[in-house]
Amino acid sequence: MSRGINTKCLHLEEEEGRTEHYGAISYPIYQTATYAHPGVGQSTGYDYNRVSNPTRDHLEKILASLEGGTDALAFSSGMAAVTLLMEMFKPGDHIIADADLYGGSIRLFKQINEKNGLKFTSIDCHKEDIRSYITEDTKAIYIETPTNPMMNITDIETTAKIAHDNGLLLVVDNTFMSPYFQNPLALGADIVVHSGTKYLGGHNDTLAGFLVTDRDDVSEKLRFLYKTTGSCLSPFDSYLVLRGIKTLGLRMERAQENALALVDWLKTRKSVKKIIYPGIPGNPGYEIQKKQARGFGAMLTIELESREYALKILEKVRMIKYAESLGGVETLITYPTTQTHADVPKEIREKNGITDSVLRISVGIEDKEDLIAELSKVFDDIEAGR
Numbered sequence: 209m210s211r212g213i214n215t216k217c218l219h220l221e222e223e224e225g226r227t228e229h230y231g232a233i234s235y236p237i238y239q240t241a242t243y244a245h246p247g248v249g250q251s252t253g254y255d256y257n258r259v260s261n262p263t264r265d266h267l268e269k270i271l272a273s274l275e276g277g278t279d280a281l282a283f284s285s286g287m288a289a290v291t292l293l294m295e296m297f298k299p300g301d302h303i304i305a306d307a308d309l310y311g312g313s314i315r316l317f318k319q320i321n322e323k324n325g326l327k328f329t330s331i332d333c334h335k336e337d338i339r340s341y342i343t344e345d346t347k348a349i350y351i352e353t354p355t356n357p358m359m360n361i362t363d364i365e366t367t368a369k370i371a372h373d374n375g376l377l378l379v380v381d382n383t384f385m386s387p388y389f390q391n392p393l394a395l396g397a398d399i400v401v402h403s404g405t406k407y408l409g410g411h412n413d414t415l416a417g418f419l420v421t422d423r424d425d426v427s428e429k430l431r432f433l434y435k436t437t438g439s440c441l442s443p444f445d446s447y448l449v450l451r452g453i454k455t456l457g458l459r460m461e462r463a464q465e466n467a468l469a470l471v472d473w474l475k476t477r478k479s480v481k482k483i484i485y486p487g488i489p490g491n492p493g494y495e496i497q498k499k500q501a502r503g504f505g506a507m508l509t510i511e512l513e514s515r516e517y518a519l520k521i522l523e524k525v526r527m528i529k530y531a532e533s534l535g536g537v538e539t540l541i542t543y544p545t546t547q548t549h550a551d552v553p554k555e556i557r558e559k560n561g562i563t564d565s566v567l568r569i570s571v572g573i574e575d576k577e578d579l580i581a582e583l584s585k586v587f588d589d590i591e592a593g594r
């Protein structure tokens with residue numbers, strides 16, 4: 209019987225019963241750059257850190273196990289992972305990418321990969337007919353679901369079928385759900401991307417990124433690119449992410465519970481014009497989300513009555529921090545217009561619904577009463593002109 213996800217966050221079945229590393233329960237940090245060879249033509253299994261490191265290997269195996277992959281590669285950041293992924297393609301190759309992606313991914317595609325000859329078409333994958341954009345040069349479909357920050361939900365299984373009918377790779381950035389709530393490979397995706405900086409690390413204390421696949425041909429290509437380009441995760445940061453993953457389930461459950469409570473409270477405030485959260489029945493995508501994921505996560509986007517109102521919230525929050533990033537134990541509020549999506553052209557941003565009165569909240573694991581108390585005070589003060 210396959211083990212539950214919480215157990216998989218802690219234990220690697222294949223390493224159980226062994227007593228290497230003096231039986232250390234917490235996986236040791238192998239802070240070394242290189243490895244001595246026992247003899248000519250012999251190796252301990254490790255030769256040089258850019259290729260592999262025991263601490264990082266352990267983390268990669270845990271991640272492969274959580275995502276149901278056969279291989280996972282750990283990078284120094286999420287963007288390092290996406291950058292390496294794009295090295296799989298050559299000039300002239302065409303990629304269909306969702307229009308509402310993490311701003312850094314859009315910047316990479318449009319300002320670096322296009323310069324190097326890749327072609328991108330940005331479409332709303334959750335509602336447009338992806339098939340009609342496929343050309344003979346198309347090699348991949350790249351999506352996030354839910355998207356950042358508009359929480360559009362794309363049906364992974366249907367998209368995987370379109371990809372495979374046409375010989376394309378389906379890449380899913382699973383950062384927002386984490387493997388705790390969603391496993392794209394099981395739904396047919398070929399490659400999963402993670403910013404490990406977010407829920408996997410979980411503590412706003414390190415950057416990390418991952419690519420996970422269940423295809424040997426893809427893994428072989430990625431491993432070649434990985435050892436050649438060198439954007440690997442350090443041993444110490446591997447340890448931090450391993451430590452973060454141990455509580456992934458507890459954190460995801462708690463953060464989601466807080467997000468649901470916050471949604472209920474936000475509904476009572478007149479200044480909130482729109483709440484976008486995949487867990488609201490009747491919201492577009494709700495049914496698909498329920499079918500393909502085990503939860504709704506803890507990211508929510510709200511539209512305030514005005515830009516001024518949104519900016520005042522950012523100025524007045526104290527315990528909740530006005531900061532970029534997401535997925536950590538602390539609640540953070542982001543202003544996509546000038547932060548995560550600042551480099552996305554204004555027309556595209558507004559077409560996607562990211563107006564200057566939109567805020568994105570990454571709900572943390574504080575006591576929900578305290579989150580609501582802080583926001584109540586902020587909203588009341590703004591409305592009273594204080």
Ligand SMILES: *Cc1c(COP(=O)(O)O)cnc(C)c1O
Nearest residue numbers: 285286287310383403405415416
């Ligand atoms: C943050 C993020 C990234 C980039 O990851 P970094 O670790 O910041 O480089 C990619 N995709 C999504 C969805 C993200 O939220």
